[in-house]
Amino acid sequence: MIEVQSLTKRYGTHAAVEEVTFSVAQGEIVGFLGPNGAGKTTTMRCLTGFLPPSEGSARVAGHDIVSDSRSARANTGYLPESAALYPEMRVREYLAYRARLEGIKASEILDRVEEIVGLCLLEEVADRKVENLSRGYRQRTALAGSLVHQPPVLILDEPTVGLDPAQIIKIRETIRVLGRERAVLLSTHILPEVDAVCDRVLIIDRGRIVAEGTPEELRRRLAGTPVVRAAFRGEVSSVEALGAIPGVVSAQQTPGVGETRVRVECAEGAEVSEEIFRLAVSKGWVLRELSRESVSLEDVFVRLTHHEEAEAAPPEEAASGEEPLAGEAPEEAAASRGESARIES
Amino acid sequence: MRKFLAIVAREWRAYFFSPLAYVIVAAFLVMNGLIFYAIVNFLNSPNAPKGQALPYLFTNYYFWIFNLFVVPIIAMRLFAEERKSGTIEILLTSPVSETEVVLGKFVGALGFFLTLWAPTLIYVWILRSQIPIDLGPVGAGYLGIVLLGGYFLSVGTFASTLTKNQIVAAILAFGMLIPIFSTGLAESMITDPSKRDLMTYFNLWDHMEDFARGIVDSRRVIYYLSATAFFLFLAVISLTAKKERP
Numbered sequence: 001m002i003e004v005q006s007l008t009k010r011y012g013t014h015a016a017v018e019e020v021t022f023s024v025a026q027g028e029i030v031g032f033l034g035p036n037g038a039g040k041t042t043t044m045r046c047l048t049g050f051l052p053p054s055e056g057s058a059r060v061a062g063h064d065i066v067s068d069s070r071s072a073r074a075n076t077g078y079l080p081e082s083a084a085l086y087p088e089m090r091v092r093e094y095l096a097y098r099a100r101l102e103g104i105k106a107s108e109i110l111d112r113v114e115e116i117v118g119l120c121l122l123e124e125v126a127d128r129k130v131e132n133l134s135r136g137y138r139q140r141t142a143l144a145g146s147l148v149h150q151p152p153v154l155i156l157d158e159p160t161v162g163l164d165p166a167q168i169i170k171i172r173e174t175i176r177v178l179g180r181e182r183a184v185l186l187s188t189h190i191l192p193e194v195d196a197v198c199d200r201v202l203i204i205d206r207g208r209i210v211a212e213g214t215p216e217e218l219r220r221r222l223a224g225t226p227v228v229r230a231a232f233r234g235e236v237s238s239v240e241a242l243g244a245i246p247g248v249v250s251a252q253q254t255p256g257v258g259e260t261r262v263r264v265e266c267a268e269g270a271e272v273s274e275e276i277f278r279l280a281v282s283k284g285w286v287l288r289e290l291s292r293e294s295v296s297l298e299d300v301f302v303r304l305t306h307h308e309e310a311e312a313a314p315p316e317e318a319a320s321g322e323e324p325l326a327g328e329a330p331e332e333a334a335a336s337r338g339e340s341a342r343i344e345s
Numbered sequence: 346m347r348k349f350l351a352i353v354a355r356e357w358r359a360y361f362f363s364p365l366a367y368v369i370v371a372a373f374l375v376m377n378g379l380i381f382y383a384i385v386n387f388l389n390s391p392n393a394p395k396g397q398a399l400p401y402l403f404t405n406y407y408f409w410i411f412n413l414f415v416v417p418i419i420a421m422r423l424f425a426e427e428r429k430s431g432t433i434e435i436l437l438t439s440p441v442s443e444t445e446v447v448l449g450k451f452v453g454a455l456g457f458f459l460t461l462w463a464p465t466l467i468y469v470w471i472l473r474s475q476i477p478i479d480l481g482p483v484g485a486g487y488l489g490i491v492l493l494g495g496y497f498l499s500v501g502t503f504a505s506t507l508t509k510n511q512i513v514a515a516i517l518a519f520g521m522l523i524p525i526f527s528t529g530l531a532e533s534m535i536t537d538p539s540k541r542d543l544m545t546y547f548n549l550w551d552h553m554e555d556f557a558r559g560i561v562d563s564r565r566v567i568y569y570l571s572a573t574a575f576f577l578f579l580a581v582i583s584l585t586a587k588k589e590r591p
Contacts (some may be wrong), residue, residue: 045434048438049437049438050434050437050438070440070442071441073438073439074440078434078435078437078438080431080434080435082430082431082433082434084430084431084432084433084434086355086432088359088362088363097351097355098435098439100347100348100351101348101436101439101440101441102348102439102440103347103348103350103440106347145435159566219349241491297458342440
């Protein structure tokens with residue numbers, strides 16, 4: 001439903017998005033993950049027709065986003081990062097306005113608005129003014145606005161930002177339901193969100209896609225050497241014996257109080273836990289812990305998007321302040337992201 | 346068409362949710378109330394030419410001061426506000442063309458401008474009950490209002506696409522309207538007859554006086570309509586070009 005081919009967006013000489021290629025199929029929820037300023041919003045703005053791409057092409061629901069922009073836009077539901085609304089409008093009124101903008105027939109508008117109010121759990125506030133709503137309801141109203149014409153493609157820019165945990169769970173549930181028959185591209189920098197909602201992940205960094213796959217695949221691919229940790233009661237001599245187990249690359253003792261802790265690196269695909277257990281039994285060691293070290297998506301993300309200091313901040317980019325990087329302190333990143341958002345819009 | 350009307354309706358209604366609109370309405374009605382008082386006073390003198398009373402509604406100094414200052418304020422929010430709040434992103438990613446957006450907003454603003462003028466029809470009705478009034482010149486005067494309001498608002502619409510700061514948009518519009526208005530006034534300073542003839546095309550003051558006297562010159566109508574179209578066209582270009590730049 002979404003096909004992106006070598007999409008590039010440049011601002012002057014600075015490429016915000018470079019040669020990005022991916023696709024999203026119907027019934028699939030794809031997470032667009034990256035540090036602030038990585039090019040997520042720019043890519044989404046290109047796909048929704050708000051920004052024209054500098055190079056490359058993209059099709060949404062079969063319509064080219066440049067030559068057939070109107071049809072592409074008609075098939076897209078877009079929730080912008082700002083989730084901006086008209087403060088003076090009431091929720092129902094706003095949704096009816098969005099429906100009219102989408103060209104829905106007057107006779108269908110009321111039904112469509114009621115349906116979407118129900119879907120997005122807005123009944124309680126449907127006749128309140130947007131300016132008097134809480135952040136969570138505003139976000140839901142903005143999401144509802146992007147759904148009112150039942151688009152086959154949904155592009156959601158940070159749909160859960162600024163919500164409390166209960167609201168986040170509700171919005172995620174809604175998105176999962178929506179994703180059953182639609183193509184959903186959802187950007188986030190919240191990692192658990194990807195695990196909770198997405199079928200597939202695209203990790204974007206500094207305008208380029210650096211990894212792609214299901215959360216599981218990414219973890220496996222980037223896990224590197226599998227590691228097993230073991231702990232034995234008391235002092236254990238001849239830990240080196242572990243190194244003799246087939247499939248074990250190395251066994252190192254790590255600090256532990258009242259116990260002997262060992263970090264065992266094994267070869268790809270080797271199943272060494274059972275052998276460690278047997279060895280412990282035969283040697284009379286008391287096994288307290290035996291666990292496989294699991295790689296979190298966080299580790300994957302940090303590994304992919306972490307840059308060495310010098311590499312991360314080339315002088316001209318650091319000076320322009322347009323591209324906040326993963327290495328920055330969160331506050332700084334947030335501040336300069338606000339800056340770049342202002343520049344972009 | 347449905348989408349265009351949705352934008353018109355939203356723009357028109359949005360005015361009534363802003364305190365600024367009520368300040369403008371109040372100032373406008375006070376100003377026109379004073380002018381009406383002056384008209385009634387004028388009619389009080391025994392040998393006043395009664396036919397010349399009502400045209401005064403469209404040919405006084407305050408009329409121009411109001412249009413030059415207030416029209417930019419009416420138009421300033423059209424695009425600047427949406428750009429600032431971010432709602433422009435929703436509007437431009439909806440399946441609506443830039444032309445529909447510009448025209449919809451322009452017509453919505455023109456609607457508000459005419460809503461301002463609507464109560465002045467009461468003056469016509471009151472005067473009609475006292476003295477005979479020829480409705481021809483009155484109609485022409487109001488036609489002049491629509492044309493002039495449209496022209497000035499198109500300039501304001503264009504100015505509003507240039508910035509996300511509403512005050513800057515209003516000042517830009519004012520800065521464009523002043524030369525547009527004063528070019529025609531230079532007519533009185535020019536002696537060369539051919540140049541003078543040319544300047545009469547731009548003399549908005551004289552045009553309004555003509556309208557108020559009931560003279561609807563097609564050259565004037567074409568001038569207003571084409572100038573309005575030109576500035577709206579600029580607004581569409583500006584809105585499209587804004588997409589190119591961050």
